[in-house]
Amino acid sequence: DSPEGTLRIAVVGCGGHARAVSLPAIATADYCEPTVIVSGSAEKRAELGETYMATALDYHEYTAGQAVDEYDAVYVSTPNRLHLPHVETAARLGKAVICEKPLEATLERAERLVAACENEGVPLMTAYRMQAAPVVRRLREFLRGGGIGEPQRAFGDFTYPALDGERGPDQWRLDPELAGAGALFDLGIYPLNTVRFLFDSDPVAAWGDTRSTGEAFAEVDEHSDFSVDFGEYVGNFSASFSGYTTTRLTVQGTHGRVVVDPAFGSTEDRDIMVETKAGRVRLVGVGANETREEFDYFANAVLTGGEIESDGEDGLVDMRTMTAVLESAETGSRVDV
Ligand code: NDP
Known part of the structure; x- marks a missing residue:
């Protein structure tokens, strides 16, 4: 309405x-x-x-x-x-x-x-603008409708260089006090939240590792690789503050797979490839202004008293999962979420 x-x-x-x-x-x-x-x-x-x-x-x-x-x-x-x-x-x-x-x-x-x-x-x-993206919402329906059989695994990679021409080493993203963590909190959250949204499933445990090699990243994770056990599904994710920009999502099912590349940027058109035994279908440049959708979704919910799917609890599940990953990186163990 x-x-x-x-x-x-x-x-x-x-x-x-x-x-x-x-x-x-x-x-x-x-x-x-x-x-x-x-x-x-x-x-x-x-x-x-x-x-x-x-x-x-x-x-x-x-x-x-x-x-x-x-x-x-x-x-x-x-x-x-x-x-x-x-x-x-x-x-x-x-x-x-x-x-x-x-x-x-x-x-x-x-x-x-x-x-x-x-x-x-x-x-x-x-x-979470990804949840408002029409293409991501459509993909969720497709997966739920059995488009690639039973979904089993997801892979997500978000690499975005923190140091570029405009942003030097003196920035809040590299300050653990202001940021909390590095690539994990800033970038890893996108594949994590998007896969949770697509699977409609919450993590039961997580484990992972973080590494920094560059001097500017002495106090936050430059690279973060982590896995999430969703009970029925598994997610493997990586996030990095260094290297060529890469934003890619793969969902594998019993009968096929979907690849979204680019997947997580806010202004780029997503390319989607669906492959099953029947063949391959490519959808190229199926874009929309998802941030406008995001704010309209929020405004609509507030004005009508409607439900908000990406609410505070949704944000907390990701904070719990990423905190478990940080703990795992310290202890080397799998951590319950
Ligand atoms: P920027 O560094 O570009 O901007 C942060 C702004 O916060 C500053 O310009 C400043 O605004 C204000 N600010 C207030 N206090 C401080 C302080 N102590 N140090 C630095 N800035 C301060 O960050 P982003 O815009 O990239 O990120 C802002 C938030 O948005 C973060 O939480 C980030 O994770 C999130 N984000 C979300 C994205 C998405 O796609 N949903 C994409 C990028 C970021 P002013 O000068 O006006 O006071």
């Missing part, structure tokens, strides 16, 4: 993802609009406030006085370790929340984040 009205969103933190992807998506979505832009940078406030015809405020101003009446929901897009304070404040103010992945820098802080929203009775969505 189409909801009445438009959800007014305050965008908290105007970094790379918010500026390049989320803000344009919210501005063109059907059921929401960016009415407040929150940034610590006066330059960004001036530019983005004008571009989006929104009230631009700093981190103190947006929760005080009449500013609070200018938005119904908060989108938190700061470094991971700063999600909790913004979500706690939003919940206290009775605002709905959509929070970037991973929910926080530690499991314990993520649990507090989810509890804050539960205690205040405000909706919380973990910003």
Whole structure:
């Protein structure tokens, strides 16, 4: 059902993802609009406030006085370790929340984040854009319909260089305090969450290893390889902050396999190959703006009081699983989730 009205969103933190992807998506979505832009940078406030015809405020101003009446929901897009304070404040103010992945820098802080929203009775969505992608949703139906027989295994790889022309070694992603972990939390979460979504299944145990060779990665995992036991299925994943960008997902069933490549980027068209004994089918460039879908899904749910599938608990399952992987990397053992 189409909801009445438009959800007014305050965008908290105007970094790379918010500026390049989320803000344009919210501005063109059907059921929401960016009415407040929150940034610590006066330059960004001036530019983005004008571009989006929104009230631009700093981190103190947006929760005080009449500013609070200018938005119904908060989108938190700061470094991971700063999600909790913004979500706690939003919940206290009775605002709905959509929070970037991973929910926080530690499991314990993520649990507090989810509890804050539960205690205040405000909706919380973990910003898993993959779940909103029409192609991924269609793939889930295809797998459920037995398109490749019984699904058995999934393989996911997300490599994205953390050091490029613009981002040097002095960045929050390489700071364990602000990030929580390296490639695992930043990139490994995509194949993990997407496979959970496709299988509709939660991990029972996880194990893995992390390694760093580059100097810039002394304090966080540069490479992370991990396996997840889903009971009926197995997932093998790898995430890396170094090397040529690779985003690939394979699901293997008893009668065929599906390969999605590229799979996890936010702006690229996905190519999908389905192979069974009957032959191969290729779907090329079946794209859509999934981030706009994500924000419309959130706004629709908040405006109509509907369910949110990628809720706080969904985000917590990934935090528990990734924390188990980190423990396993320390102990060398398989860890129950
Ligand atoms: P950036 O480093 O590009 O931006 C982070 C922004 O947070 C900064 O620009 C700044 O905004 C604000 N900020 C506030 N305090 C600090 C601080 N102490 N140090 C650094 N920045 C601070 O990060 P991203 O945009 O790449 O990531 C933001 C969040 O979004 C993360 O949780 C990340 O995991 C997630 N993300 C999600 C993606 C997705 O596809 N769903 C893709 C990329 C990231 P300002 O100057 O406006 O105050």
